[in-house]
Amino acid sequence: MNIYVLMKKTFDTEEKIQINGGVIEDEGAEYIINPYDEYAIEEAIKIRDEHGGEVTVVTVGDEESEKQLRTALAMGADKAVLINTEEDLEEGDQYTTVRVLEAYFADQEVDIILAGNVAIDEASGQVGPRLADRLDIPYVTTITELNIDGDTVNIVRDVEGDEEKIETSLPLLVTCQQGLNEPRYPSLPGIMKAKKKPLEELEIDDLDLDEDDVEAKTETVKVFLPPEKEAGKVLEGETDEQVKELVSLLKSEAKVL
């Protein structure tokens, strides 16, 4: 089977986000594999181990993305592809990423593509479904269970806490939700082996695209941090008075009643 994973690097969850001159400060930031993409990588490895084939992890990123690709290879993926847009593109959006990936996949034989449900940075959740649409293959989002039998694929997906069971067929794109699996750690021997696995680097030229083809369709107008959390309010007095005050505050201040 030809198994592909879409991967994105994101800020480490422990990084403190700082805005400098209207953009998010990324100087010296630590990056990780987007946690939802880790589920996708783990599932891809499991599918390969059960059905045979090859796992290729693809990312649209920059030179720094190599580290996350190496991590994916160390987990057990077979090949990695870095589509490096650093020098060609100033800004991009989901449209840009989808166009680049569409051009890449035009030359690939695909059985299944796995992606994260969302990336934890911008959380648009668009790239997977939009790519499937462009490739004209079915897609299922937020999956928590996946079983492949021949060309038939049985899926359980998370629908806001409820489950939906779906039967579909290959080729297919899925986006992975928490609960699908427990991603493995890259083992130390795995890391040593990963050094010898192929990591292909492409630029948009190699995909017969130029800057105009992939120009963003959206514009980021403003970037700002959420307001700082203020200290809580402690109510005092008799219990019934406190309850009255609480209800009144919930109505007037919090406006939730």
Next chain:
Amino acid sequence: MDFNLSEDIEFLRSNVRKFVKEEVEPLAMKIEEDNEIPKEIVEASKDMGLFSLSIPEEYGGLGLDMVGKCAIYEELGKTHNGFTTLIGAHTGIGTVGIVELGTEEQKQKYLPKMATGEYIGAFALTEPSAGSNAANLKTTAVKKGDKYILNGSKHYITNAVDGQVFTVMAVTDPDKGAKGITSFIVEKDFPGFQLGSVEEKMGLRGSHSAELFFEDMEVPEENVLGEVNRGYVNALKILANGRAGLAARNLGSCEKLLEHCLEYANERQQFGKPIIEIQAVQHMLSEMTMLIETLRSLTYRVAWMTDQGKRVVKEAAIAKLYGSEVYNKVADLAVQIHGGIGYMKDYPIERYFRDARITKIYEGTSEIQRNIIANELVRETRK
């Protein structure tokens, strides 16, 4: 001069750091309470490849150089020292003898299984009458046909309970003193091998040391490790090899203590401000940082010298000695910064304080390290 670790080593190290932080550290208090390292941690460590640190690639190991090993030991030092000791005693004195002195056949037989952690290794030198005076062994090995018959006992043997493969020193020629000792690879299943009682220690909970008894234990001749009657030198070599790693483990523990202290000093309020704003506390934090940074420089220099093939007898002894003194000093300061809570069992600081103490004793006491350093000075000046 380049103080950076290679990208490959940094990558290995960051993954070990993540593993330790997410899988081991959350269970550190449980290890302490139960005096047991949970099976799931041991199994996960095997999957992670931690047992293969010192083993060459051709036998299923990582084939790391000393700098690489130290970088990983440093990360392993950042959590419960009982766990660190299980891994460290195996990858250090438990396997290094076979790696350095084993025949091809011995390596083929033992190292691949030791790399996966199926076999856990241990080192058995110490006896009731032979500690720092390692030549005063009473365990005997008498050749009988194609076997050696071992009789005697060992104590304070780290990894004894879970160990499968032991590097055992025994007297083969009683008239020759230190030159009449031979090292053997002993499997716990050999007839006549008996595990004694588990020793109750001040710290390093979860890492079990115990007595070993050998009663007419048969060891096949092919399990002689290195040359006959060279066991004393072998033991010293194995111990010397582990010293940079011990320093690196202590470095990691010190860094973790500093992390705890900084977190606490920022949170804890006294006199209307966080205690990190109090100069007396600041000075203690500065002292800790200075000790940690000097230990780091020393440790990695020794590791680098080892990888360059230089003689490191003196430097490795200094690193082992200094690392244990720094660890004890840093742990003491950490208790002081934490005050009362630093003395309490429901907080990890007192655990490090107890665990630090053994580092001045095991794998060559501080006094023996000083002897080694002085002997090297004498040797260097007496050309």
